Amino acid sequence: MRLLALTLGLGLAVAQAGSFLVVSFKGEEVPSELLKRVRPAGVILYPGNLRKDPQGLVRRLKALDPNLVVMVDQEGGPFTSYREGVVRFPSAMALSASGDEGLVERVGWALGCQVRRLGADVNLAPVLDVNVNPENPIIGLRSFGADPERVARMGLAFARGVLRSGAKPVGKHFPGHGDTATDSHLDLPVVAKPREALEKVELLPFRRYVEAGMPALMTAHILFPALDPKLPATLSQRILTGLLRGEMGFRGAVLTDDMAMAAIKRNFGAKEAALLAVKAGADLLLLEPNPETALEVHAHLAQALGKEVPKARAEEARRRALALLAQGGACPFTPKEEEALALEAARRGVVRLFGELPLPGPGTLVVGLRVTDRYGAEPTLADLAPTYLPGSQGLNLSEDPSPEEVARAVERARAAERVVLSTYHWLGAFKAGQKALFRELRALGKPLYVVALGNPDDxxxxxxxxxxxxxxxxxxxxxxxxALEALAGVYTPTGQWVFGGEP
Structure with a gap:
């Protein structure tokens, strides 16, 4: 009898361990065997999963388990996982530059509706990080800005919009990724601020989000010595249980950021970090698209249930996951209405720092950069110039122009009356080729206009x-x-500078 009880207990623990897991996978084939073995609470989908038949993929996932919570990054801007056949909206910083919470809410609603049309439940947005460090290597234009009050207002507006669709929003990355100079995908960042400073900046938007009764938060893989001198937020009981649950009173689901990021996996190991996160108070662990890792983490958590982790925690995590299933809501947007909303948001997010407008198209050379994008490039400034700045000529270069490309651009510019140059900087350092290109074009002495297509501080x-x-x-x-319509005088840019510091 004792052996039977132990066997049944172990079997129950194996079944319950999946309650903490959100798995991922490569390609567009449902990993049926993995899902049957692990029985995870959810799945997160990335662009590589959502190419040929994204809605069909989600239907097949839901057919295996109707209670499987399907998650997707649909922030707008650079972090937009569901891309095929849907309108691509501007970034959070562009929305914030409009100064219009109503517009931000409508865009959040439209993005939530994209999640619903996919058949998914959760939009892993909004970003509530206050981008106070201009050297931040991973947040930047994903943030609503450098002012915590603005980030709180705009982030809540976005979240309210997502909720109107019936999807669930997830505020991220608690307690704040905005003042880092290290990318947690690559290493463990440290934010060595005193508690008082954290309260005024990083924690303020999250406190407002919690007070508004929002359903879920995502943790940051960052060490905050003022909150916990030893463990990063994702693994810290002081932060997730003491601060978030205890002091702030959060009752929703706590999701981790991707547990495969180097800040966690390299420093703590996959299965050890998973156990620490659950013990700290995390409900749902986002795992890498590696079935071996998922099975290893699952087995480790199963062994810990009933010992280091009370079984009630698994039941609690499952209840919180089920609360994230999409329900109700309304999605009245037609494709044309979404396109019009995206254009309105883009126009109102354009900031003009200086320079007389409009520019005449004839005599204008527009130099575009082909920005690197693993999941499909967007048209460049040069590609669209003939349409939206009529009479202009376009020239495309690579994102980091070679000396030969710079020389070609200079030769073309000699015959032009003025030049419009696109620049781009978001991830990594500002490209040396872009600096050289600007220097050589400026040396011609012709009017030179710059359009910054990434972070606004180029x-x-x-x-x-x-x-x-x-x-x-x-x-x-x-x-x-x-941008081209602003140059042509179709409208007057009214966007506000929200990046912080002196423009």
Whole structure:
């Protein structure tokens, strides 16, 4: 009898361990065997999963388990996982630059509706990180800005919009990824601020989010010595249980960021980190697309249930996961209405720092950069120039122009009356080729206008001052169009500077 009880107990623990897991996989084939063995609470889908038949994939997942919570990153801007056949919206920073919470809510609603049309339940947005560090290597234009009050207002507006669709929003990355100079995908960042400073900046948007009764938060793989001197937030009981659950009173689901990121996996190991996260108070662990890792983590958690981890925690995690299933809501947007909303958001997110507008198309050379994008490039400024700046000529270069490309651009510019140059900087350092290109074009003495298509602060990297400067906060096609329309005088840019510091 004792052996039978032990066997039954182990079997129950194996079944319950999946309650903590959100698995991922490569390609577009449902990993049926993995899902049957692990019985996870959820699945997160990435662009590589959502190419040929994304809705069919989600239907097949739900057929295996109707209670499987399907998650997707649909922030807008650069982090948009569901891309095929849907309108691509501007970034959070572009939305915030409009200064219009109503517009932000409508865009959050539309993005939530994209999640619903996919058949998914959860939008892993909004980003509530306050981007106070201009050197931040991973947040930047994904943030609503450098002012915590604005981030709180705009983030809540976005979340309310997602909820209107019936999907569930997830605020991230608690307690704040905005003041880091290290990418947690690559190493463990440290934010060595005193508690008082964290309260005024990083924690403020999350406190407002919790007070509003929002359903879920995602943790940051960051060490905050003022909150826990030893463990990063994702693994810290002081932060997830003491601060978030205890002091702040959060009752929703706590999701981890991807547990395969180097900040966690390299420093703590996959299965050890998973156990620490669950003990700290995390409900749902986002795992890498590696079935061996998923099975290893699952087995380790199963062994810990009833010993280091009370079985009640698995039941609690499952209840919180089920609360994230999409329900109710309304999605009234037609494709044309979504396109119009995206264009409105793009236009209102354009910031003009200086320079007289409009520019005439004839005599204008528009130099575009082909921004690297693993999942399909957007049209460049040069591609769209003939349509939206009529009479202009376009020239495309690579994202980091070679000396030969720079020479070709200079030769073309000699025959032009003025030049419009796109720049791009978000991940990594500002490209040396872009600096050289600007320097050589400026040396011609012709009017030179710059359109920054990534973070809006490219001006600080340029060796000199152009005659005009626009920032779009992103390189999506609709934002490229909005920049050209501003140059052509179709509308007057009214976007606000939200990046922080002196523009």
């Amino acid at each position: 001006l600080r990297f340029l060796p000199g001052r152009p005659q005009g400067y626009l920032a779009t906060h992103g390189y999506r096609a609709v934002q490229v169009r909005a």
